Amino acid sequence: MITADQTSPGLSLAPSPVQTQGAPGFIQDIWDKIPLPPWLLITFLVGAAFLLVSGLLCTVCCCCLRRRRRKKRGKETVGLGRASNSTSTHLVQPHLDDMELGLDDQKRGWLQVSLEYNFRSQELRVGLKEADHLKALQADGTADPYARIYLTSDPLKIHETRVHRQTLSLVFNESCIFQVPQAELPKAMLVIQILDFHCFSPHAPIRELLIPLGTSDLHHVLEQWYELGPPGQAEQEQTGELCFSLRYVPSTGKLTVVVVVLEARGLRQGLSDSYVKIRLLLNQKKGKKKKTTVKKNTSSPYFNEAFAFPVPSSQIQNVDLLVSVWGHRCLSRGEPCGKLVLGCRGTGHQLQHWSDMLAHARRPIAQWHRLQSPEEVDKALQIKKGLQLPLPSS
Template sequence: MTTADQTSPGLSFTPFSARTQGAPGFIQDVWDKIPLPRWLLITILVATAFLLVSCLLCIICCCCRCQQKKKRVKKETVGLGRASNSTSAHLVQPDVDDVELALEGPKSGRLQVSLEYNFRSQELRVGLKEAADLKALQAAGMADPYARIHLTSDPQKIHETKVHRQTLSPIFNESCVFQVAQAELPEAILVIQVLDFHRFSPHAPMGELRIPLGTSDLHHVLEQWYELGPPDQAKQEPMGELCFSLRYVPSMGKLTVVVLEARGLKQGLSDSYVKVQLFLNRKKWKKKKTSVKRNTSNPYFNEAFTFALPFSQIQNVDLLVSVWGHSRLSRGEPLGKLLLGCRATGHQLHHWSDMLAHARRPLAQWHRLQSPEEVDKALQMKKGLRLPLPDS
């Protein structure tokens, strides 16, 4: 009995090859039914395949990185566990030098200073080259630094450098000379203070350097970098501050001094006033003073004084501004003085120069009062009659 005879008359079988031939026709029908051009469909399919491949690659890379991190952590753990005790102590405990540096605290910066002593003339020449890595005291991150130099053996003589604007690494390139006897060298100390200049507020100290001359080899020229220490505010004895403005009109020959206010004056003397004097050729010439402010160490004056001063005499005039105080039990005594003019130094000279450079404009500035003895010594006042100027 054949195979054809074994099958039922109502059944028919389709060969396998005949069934597979229907697939291409189905895909073609679906492709034809999509209402899009073929180039757009091909682009969509390629983009989708690219996105899928990219996602798979990203997942594989992330898994590889996670495995590498786990392996590194395991290796480090094993390495520390197998390490000897000496190696662990070396890694954990800091050196003695590191501990000393940590105890010293943050540095205030560095100064490059040169010292040269002349044994014949007994003069010490101090050269202040530059500063670096100063610490800003304001949130802006910058400062207006300047340096103040003096010797402990002669604290009355102070040299102040120029103010350098908006920098933490000023280049000074200034020098000054101090008269120091050879017998005073073992106990003399050179003090260099770096301060942040503020026109309408107290100057903030940024750092201080103290160089003992007795331990320095002054037989040769010394030039090196020094670390700035923190400012020694305990040894500073301020006598107070005074704010006033200057205005000069060359065409009219008039100098106007406006005494604004003072602060931080001596507490024992409750009453205070300000005296403004002009010296011509180091001789007393003109004088005016403010009213007395009682029972306050921060008096407010706001009084203006005008002096006739021809421009031809501007080089020969010194302006002396002094603050006086008195109480019921004592007569008036000077609390502090300031000397301005072409022979002045420091911020007083800068204020006077700014007044001449900006004619007709009032320029106000705070000044730290200096000791009366120091100003009188710098003024070197001559005795004589008051000299009147023409048209004064």
């Protein structure tokens, strides 16, 4: 019988079952070394997992709530910025930063004004206190502002303040007195224009304020901040009216359009001189122009002047008449108060007036017309600045 010790070195026996069994795992070793019963260890692991999941859920909920609050605040900010007239904060805090309302880009500007009306003497005292957050028109970001004040009921009396150099926030501390009968208060309107002073060019309007006296409580002194609006509001509201007649005389090869300028009324306030200019447009190009005499110191001038424009009969569908009222202010050059266009490109009453003229040969047709904004008419016409086309002489 051969024993293990007697076996030769070259021979090897099969390994025992104990030798073939793998070593215990790392987790199994740790599990065996913990001096706790298995049920207690499992309880601890389940509790830790529960706490971890609860913490993650709380974090996600908090993030969602924060996002909802931010969205809600954003909506409230946009709504407040849109409703600029729904708050009276500017009456007591005009220096409030407009960035809170999202209006910093507009730079509307504010003006503090006081109104005091004496019912015995029928005098209105207008006090300009100060202005803030005006719009810069110059390249250096500043302006040389001053104020121009007048009443629609007395357009020839204008008060101008002194010029303040290189500033967008200024203190006026100036006042002026206007004679306003009590019967005219419901229709009168106070106009305050803020302009940028220029030495060698027309003064540029910055902002404008319109205060209707009929809706203001003048039984006691009013002093408050007003939000300034865009310039040109008073001019748009009171452009005036013009009455003229049209008549055309057909003849061999040509037509003669006769325009008789009769009178105007309700022209813009503050005009010292006014006149009417008539220009013939052929194929949207400027042709002959004629103008009336100048009428001084009146907002309702009477002209009664006739002008004749010869037109080729084949071009009647391409002819327009541009009628404009011009005026001079104190120490300023002439500027258009309002315009009208008559012809096939006209609209409304202007087109009807032109059609009535063509339908009644040799018969004058007179009509009143409300003047339109010069910018609006020029944009509608899209006038081409080119060489004047020769027209047949009369």
